[in-house]
Amino acid sequence: MPRLRKIGLWVALTFVSALLAAGLQWAQVPAAMMLGPMLIGVAFALQGSGLAVPNWAFAGAQAVVGCMVAVTITPSTLAALSDSWPVMLLAIALVIFFGALVGLGLMRFGTLPGNTAAWGTSPGGAAAMTAMAESYGADIRMVAFMQYLRVFVVVLTASGVARLLLGHAVDEPVRTWSPGFDAPLGPLGLTMVLVVGGVILGRLGRIPAGALLLPMVFGAVLNSLGLMAITLPPWLLWSAYASLGWYIGLRFTPQTVRYALKAVPQLLLAVFILMLLCGGVAWML
Secondary structure (H helix, E strand, O other): OOHHHHHHHHHHHHHHHHHHHHHHHHOOOOOHHHHHHHHHHHHHHHOOOOOOOOHHHHHHHHHHHHHHHHOOOOHHHHHHHHHOHHHHHHHHHHHHHHHHHHHHHHHHHOOOOHHHHHHHOOOOOHHHHHHHHHHHOOOHHHHHHHHHHHHHHHHHHHHHHHHHHHOOOOOOOOOOOOOOOOOOHHHHHHHHHHHHHHHHHHHHOOOOOHHHHHHHHHHHHHHHOOOOOOOOOHHHHHHHHHHHHHHHHOOOOHHHHHHHHHOHHHHHHHHHHHHHHHHHHHHHO
């Protein structure tokens, strides 16, 4: 591919992805910053653009997602968990079991291979599950499709239930559009060391999804002990989400799209079964 044409395609991909992501964010669509680039990536792939996200960029995006998970582990969070850990462990175990059960059903009675079905129905953050899936042999395209289909169904259902019970939808928090270029350089620099270190150690140690898991584990320990303030400005998160979205979307083919659309009925059934089972757990607790 001529160099200038490739640069032009990347510029166009970035511009159109940003427009769609902003529109989805304005419409309060979940995971807009990853979904927008992924959808535009699919469109470019189907047009034969030939673009592909380098592995190092994907690994860096994984590391940022790992830091995003780690930053939620704080002393106050651990204190709250310690007060009710038996109930929390029971709920987590049941949700994981139900996810595995539904994944097994999709593998046995549906058309999905085992790894893809397992990761596609795994509970947890959709971005994290998608970022880890490929390292364990799953089709990252189908995993992303399954995870975000579930996100949409859950969000729509929760919004409907809130409107039914409260008489109106739950108020959304005010969204800010600052890119966060004024983030403190010291904590940001340490965060980038954690990101780069996770990528390098994960590759050297050949740890499956090590680029995500290492920053998540070490970041959680450092953050919970108050030894490090993980700083993730919006521009860094947007870059990571865009890289993940493009990495997935640019690998779609017409055959993959047809396969995904054909699987929608069984995937929706799996989502509703999983929602009912998890709702039962919430009711019992």
